[in-house]
Amino acid sequence: MNIQFSKEQLVLRDELRAYFAELMTPELSAECERDMGEGGGPLWREALYQMGRDGWIGVGWPESWGGRGLSPLEQFIFVEEVMRAGYPFPFLTTESVGPVLAEHGNAWIRAELVPKILRGELLIAIGYSEPGAGTDLASLRTSAVRDGDDWVINGQKMWTSLAHFCDYTWLAVRTDPDAPKKHRGISMFLVPHSDPGWSCTPVHTLGGVRTNATYYDNVRVSQDHLVGELNGGWKLITGQLNRERLSLINFGPVSQLFNQVTRWARTTELPAGGKVVDQPWVQQNLARCRALIECMKLIVYKQSWAMTVGQLEMADASAAKVYGSESFIEIYRMLGEVVGQAGLLRAGPGQPCPEAGRIERLYRTASIITFGGGANEIQRDIISAAGLWMPRASR
Amino acid sequence: MDFGFDEQQQEVRALARRILSEQVDARRLAAYDEYRQPRFDAALWQQLCGAGLVGVAAAQRHGGMGLGFTELALLVEEVGRSIAPLPVIAHCTAALAIQQFAADSLQEALLPAANTGKLLLSAALAEPRNEDPARPLAVRAQRDGDALVLSGSKRAVAFAAEADRILLAARVGDDVALVALDPRAPGVALSALQTTSFEPQCDIQLERVRVPAADVVCPSRGEDAMNWLAQRVTAAICAHQLGAADCAMRMAASYTSERRQFGVPVATFQAVGHRMADCYIDIECLRLTTYQAVSLLDSQQCALTEVQIAKIWAGDTGHRVSYATQHVHGGTGIDRDYPLWRYCLWLRHNEMTLGCSAAQVAALGQRLAVGEGLFS
Ligand SMILES: Cc1cc2nc3c(=O)[nH]c(=O)nc-3n(C[C@H](O)[C@H](O)[C@H](O)COP(=O)(O)OP(=O)(O)OC[C@H]3O[C@@H](n4cnc5c(N)ncnc54)[C@H](O)[C@@H]3O)c2cc1C
Numbered sequence: 001m002n003i004q005f006s007k008e009q010l011v012l013r014d015e016l017r018a019y020f021a022e023l024m025t026p027e028l029s030a031e032c033e034r035d036m037g038e039g040g041g042p043l044w045r046e047a048l049y050q051m052g053r054d055g056w057i058g059v060g061w062p063e064s065w066g067g068r069g070l071s072p073l074e075q076f077i078f079v080e081e082v083m084r085a086g087y088p089f090p091f092l093t094t095e096s097v098g099p100v101l102a103e104h105g106n107a108w109i110r111a112e113l114v115p116k117i118l119r120g121e122l123l124i125a126i127g128y129s130e131p132g133a134g135t136d137l138a139s140l141r142t143s144a145v146r147d148g149d150d151w152v153i154n155g156q157k158m159w160t161s162l163a164h165f166c167d168y169t170w171l172a173v174r175t176d177p178d179a180p181k182k183h184r185g186i187s188m189f190l191v192p193h194s195d196p197g198w199s200c201t202p203v204h205t206l207g208g209v210r211t212n213a214t215y216y217d218n219v220r221v222s223q224d225h226l227v228g229e230l231n232g233g234w235k236l237i238t239g240q241l242n243r244e245r246l247s248l249i250n251f252g253p254v255s256q257l258f259n260q261v262t263r264w265a266r267t268t269e270l271p272a273g274g275k276v277v278d279q280p281w282v283q284q285n286l287a288r289c290r291a292l293i294e295c296m297k298l299i300v301y302k303q304s305w306a307m308t309v310g311q312l313e314m315a316d317a318s319a320a321k322v323y324g325s326e327s328f329i330e331i332y333r334m335l336g337e338v339v340g341q342a343g344l345l346r347a348g349p350g351q352p353c354p355e356a357g358r359i360e361r362l363y364r365t366a367s368i369i370t371f372g373g374g375a376n377e378i379q380r381d382i383i384s385a386a387g388l389w390m391p392r393a394s395r
Numbered sequence: 396m397d398f399g400f401d402e403q404q405q406e407v408r409a410l411a412r413r414i415l416s417e418q419v420d421a422r423r424l425a426a427y428d429e430y431r432q433p434r435f436d437a438a439l440w441q442q443l444c445g446a447g448l449v450g451v452a453a454a455q456r457h458g459g460m461g462l463g464f465t466e467l468a469l470l471v472e473e474v475g476r477s478i479a480p481l482p483v484i485a486h487c488t489a490a491l492a493i494q495q496f497a498a499d500s501l502q503e504a505l506l507p508a509a510n511t512g513k514l515l516l517s518a519a520l521a522e523p524r525n526e527d528p529a530r531p532l533a534v535r536a537q538r539d540g541d542a543l544v545l546s547g548s549k550r551a552v553a554f555a556a557e558a559d560r561i562l563l564a565a566r567v568g569d570d571v572a573l574v575a576l577d578p579r580a581p582g583v584a585l586s587a588l589q590t591t592s593f594e595p596q597c598d599i600q601l602e603r604v605r606v607p608a609a610d611v612v613c614p615s616r617g618e619d620a621m622n623w624l625a626q627r628v629t630a631a632i633c634a635h636q637l638g639a640a641d642c643a644m645r646m647a648a649s650y651t652s653e654r655r656q657f658g659v660p661v662a663t664f665q666a667v668g669h670r671m672a673d674c675y676i677d678i679e680c681l682r683l684t685t686y687q688a689v690s691l692l693d694s695q696q697c698a699l700t701e702v703q704i705a706k707i708w709a710g711d712t713g714h715r716v717s718y719a720t721q722h723v724h725g726g727t728g729i730d731r732d733y734p735l736w737r738y739c740l741w742l743r744h745n746e747m748t749l750g751c752s753a754a755q756v757a758a759l760g761q762r763l764a765v766g767e768g769l770f771s
Contacts, residue, residue: 001404001690002397009396075396245763255770262763283760290759290768291684291704297770298683303396309399319676377665384668385674388648393663 003301015076019054020085021348023047032088033347036208037361039088040165045120047087052120056082057094066118076304076384084252089239090162093117093124096243097170100236101190104228109190115167125163127171127214128161128237136374137172138183138234142216144173151226153191154279160214168192169214169351170240176231186233189226190232194221207365243375245317246307248369249296254331257362258293261335261357262286276338285334292327299323318379325369325376332350332363398686400469406467411448411473419477421734427480428731433595435557439506443481444512453490457506464491464627464693468634468686475638478741482515482554484631489516489562492624493575497612504609505575519549519576519599520563526750529564529571529621534601536565536572542609543572545601555585555597562600562612564621566595573617574606578763581605592744615721624700629749630692633685634708635700636745636754640681640716644674647720650727660731670719677712684708700768703750703759712750713742 005013024047031041039048051057060075061067068074075095079266082089098117101109116122133140142155153173161170169191173308179185191198197219200212265277265286276282299320304314339356347357372377384390400408427434443449452467453459460466463474467487474483490509493516508514522533534547545565555561560575565616575726578585582604585597613620648671651662661667684705691698717739721728728735750758762768 001400002687003687003690005396147504235641251482259769262769266766267766277764280757280760283764284756286763287707287756287760290700290763291707291756292702293770294701295680295708296685298687299679301396302683305396315675316679319672322672323676323680377669380669380672383672383675384648384662388645388671390648390652390662390668390671391660392668393659393665 002215003298005073009073009077012074013081013187016056016078017084019056020081021086023050024087025087032086035088036210037086037088038209039090040162044088046092050120050121050277051082052118057077057120058098058118060079061099061102061118065099066115072307073304076300079247080250080252084256086253089121091167091247092162092244093122095247096240097124097126099243100188100240101227104236105364106224106227108224113190118308122168123162125160125166125169125212125214126240127157127160127163127169127191129159135371135378136361137237138186140174140186142171142173143177144187144189147220150220150222151189153189153197153216153221155216157214157216159203159211160200161209161211163193163212164202164210165335166193169357170227171216172233172237175233179231183234185231186237187230188228188233188236189221191216191219191221203369205365207361207368209368210364239308242312242314242317245321245373245379246300246303248373249300249320251293251300254328255259255293255297256333257312257335257355257358258286258289261338261359264353264355265338282338285338288332289331292331293359296324296327313386315383318382319372319387321369321373322376322379322383325366328362329366329370332359332366335359336363353354398683400465400628403462404466404469407448407451407462408469408473410446410478411470414439414442414446414448415477415479416507416692419479421737424478424480424734424737427593430589430593432484434593435482435554435559435595436480439479440481441512443483444510449483449487449512450490450510452487453506453510454494457494457502459506459511460728464630465686465689467491468631468689470540471631471634475635475640475707475745476642477640478642478737482517482557484628484635485558486515486555487519488624488627488631489518489560491627492562492620495613495623496573496620497575501575501609501612512541514559515554515557516560516575517552517554517558518628519552519555519564520625520628520749521552523548523552526754527627528749529618531564531566531571534563534565536574536606538567538569539605541611541614543567543574543611543614545574545576545606547601547602548601549601551588551590551596552599553596554596555573556587556595556667557601560610561599562624564617567615571613571617571621572611572613572615573613573620575610575612576604576606577610590744592740594744614680624690625749626698627692629702629706630688630698631686632745632748633705633709634682634689636713636742637678639672639679639684639738639741639745640678640712643716643720643742644657644671644678646738647671647723647728648733651723654725654727667723670723674716677708677715681705681708681712700762703755703762706750706755707752707759710746710755712730714747714752717742 056088058067063069075234144151144153171191176185196216257322268276282363342353343358351357450459455461498695519530536543536545563576582602584600588596690706
């Protein structure tokens with residue numbers, strides 16, 4: 001038991017912190033802010049190419065996948081630092097779909113697409129959800145039908161985030177409508193957005209984040225674009241979702257926000273005398289947040305360690321997702337109470353406190369990961385079944 | 396970074412679990428219910444001493460195993476899992492403090508006997524309405540040559556009547572002295588308390604009690620030693636809470652998997668499964684924060700923030716797991732013929748001992764307000 005990074009890992013962290021301090025120019029920060037923390041702008045793209053050229057994107061990937069061959073812990077340090085720097089890193093492409101493609105993709109995917117991911121040149125959206133298929137993902141209806149050597153895809157996806165600037169969608173489709181179990185008739189395709197049958201319309205959300213409805217009207221792809229086995233898509237989906245779950249919970253940005261709000265409370269005067277932090281309830285909120293974030297840190301460290309030694313437990317991954325997503329909401333609430341009225345002001349002119357401006361947005365986006373990435377009810381089902389061996393009702 | 400336990404640590408845990416699961420069960424625990432006798436299984440204590448577990452963290456020169464605080468915490472977690480009637484926390488942490496702070500002669504007088512079970516140690520950590528172990532207000536001492544003469548009172552001292560020496564801090568002018576009090580010395584009066592957990596505890600009254608120089612652990616600056624000790628006792632309580640909460644949770648998981656209502660196991664109701672999942676998450680948080688604190692203390696690093704955070708989780712987790720497990724058991728959970736109820740007593744005991752969650756939150760908040768304890 002030793003919950004500390006090695007000397008080399010701390011050196012890596014410091015190197016990355018310095019690297020991002022330089023990479024995140026004021027212009028790039030402003031562009032990311034304008035894009036509501038989603039990225040996609042020209043400076044954002046250039047920075048991603050840069051990270052690719054500098055060999056950071058696959059720092060913890062095995063060398064056989066084209067990575068640098070360090071462990072998932074180093075990959076984790078990289079992602080924590082890039083997020084901490086305020087760069088909207090396309091982690092769904094690099095951390096969750098990318099590794100699945102490197103592991104299960106055919107020769108063409110591994111030779112053509114995976115290296116592009118590592119160079120920061122290829123972005124992939126995730127197309128699972130449909131208007132009628134959310135938590136019950138296996139009920140999806142978008143279909144792929146064989147036509148000669150090609151596949152023809154028809155249907156509609158919902159909430160296809162980042163699709164408006166991605167190159168491909170990692171698309172779940174039904175390839176066997178007669179499969180005895182609905183999970184068994186699903187396959188995974190990589191669909192290029194350059195196809196004339198592909199289109200997308202925006203969906204705007206509470207947090208200002210744009211997502212999309214995407215449409216597939218006789219989209220035609222070759223057999224090369226099928227990933228893994230025909231009708232074997234469900235395994236890839238759950239594998240990807242496990243990875244996604246881990247990358248949803250970052251403690252870097254929230255620990256930094258905590259430090260900033262605490263500093264603000266210590267230095268900001270109350271008109272009647274004393275500092276904001278002198279109020280007992282403020283101290284209490286800060287201490288409660290400190291305890292929640294500490295645990296988040298330990299949970300994500302443990303996950304990365306478990307991945308490194310190959311001992312990732314299903315119940316623990318689900319516990320991390322539930323704990324992280326619900327703690328974020330509590331933390332943003334309590335820190336929002338500390339900054340008070342400023343927490344109701346958007347970042348920008350008139351907002352006296354940049355952290356408060358961030359909290360104003362964060363409280364609007366915090367709900368997404370309690371139902372996204374596998375609803376927390378499903379995660380709790382997994383915990384009681386896999387962690388406590390409790391029987392559960394059939395669905 | 397390593398969240399696992401090494402081979403030696405796993406062996407300590409396995410040995411403790413084997414002995415305690417063989418020697419502790421509901422029937423034997425029932426012998427101590429309602430204060431029928433002091434909750435101290437002397438035969439089991441001797442067995443644990445014989446197996447080397449009581450001295451697991453003690454130096455080899457004193458007959459200990461020479462392992463670390465992590466190994467002791469693993470033992471304590473098992474004591475919590477079995478809620479064994481043993482003074483492991485009180486005795487082993489006091490022994491570590493003596494080993495760390497006392498003169499060689501006092502160490503030699505006490506520790507070899509402590510590790511073989513011939514001598515029992517404890518510590519007085521609280522005074523009436525004063526839960527800061529390092530700031531004694533109610534016990535004052537006067538110097539008499541190199542000896543000290545103590546008067547005043549300490550509150551709720553675990554195993555005071557059974558102990559041969561009790562670590563006890565006294566105010567000497569502006570200074571704090573720490574002594575190893577013989578509770579049978581003239582002028583010491585013990586009054587037994589009826590605690591919720593049935594743990595034997597006494598209030599101690601001191602009337603001009605003379606402590607010879609040989610029994611003075613720290614003639615001066617005893618608050619450092621008491622803080623050092625208090626952090627370790629607190630971390631140990633967290634480990635005890637972890638074992639007890641984990642056992643209560645697993646009891647509830649198996650009970651609800653068997654118990655049927657509406658024709659199905661009650662575990663299959665999502666509301667029940669989810670309440671247990673929340674216990675699982677709480678307990679994982681307690682485990683992570685506890686062993687982080689323990690591993691820092693093991694390597695003699697500053698761990699104040701980490702200990703405070705672990706104790707916040709010990710309080711919150713204990714409270715929530717206690718009521719969740721009672722609830723999903725229905726009436727059985729509080730039936731004294733079923734083993735859960737005693738766990739609920741201990742979850743409460745650990746929650747409230749050495750700083751409840753609210754007190755720890757306040758203490759951590761005060762430190763944050765002066766710029767301590769931020770993230771690096
Ligand atoms: C901003 C945003 C971005 C997204 N990005 C993507 C993306 O890139 N790609 C993609 O494919 N999808 C994406 N999604 C979709 C997301 O994955 C879904 O919202 C999620 O799967 C939940 O589906 P739903 O919205 O249809 O809710 P529903 O499935 O209708 O569920 C609503 C609620 O019902 C309850 N519920 C459902 N099933 C159960 C059950 N078995 N037990 C107990 N309670 C249950 C839960 O409380 C759940 O939250 C995104 C969504 C948002 C809002």
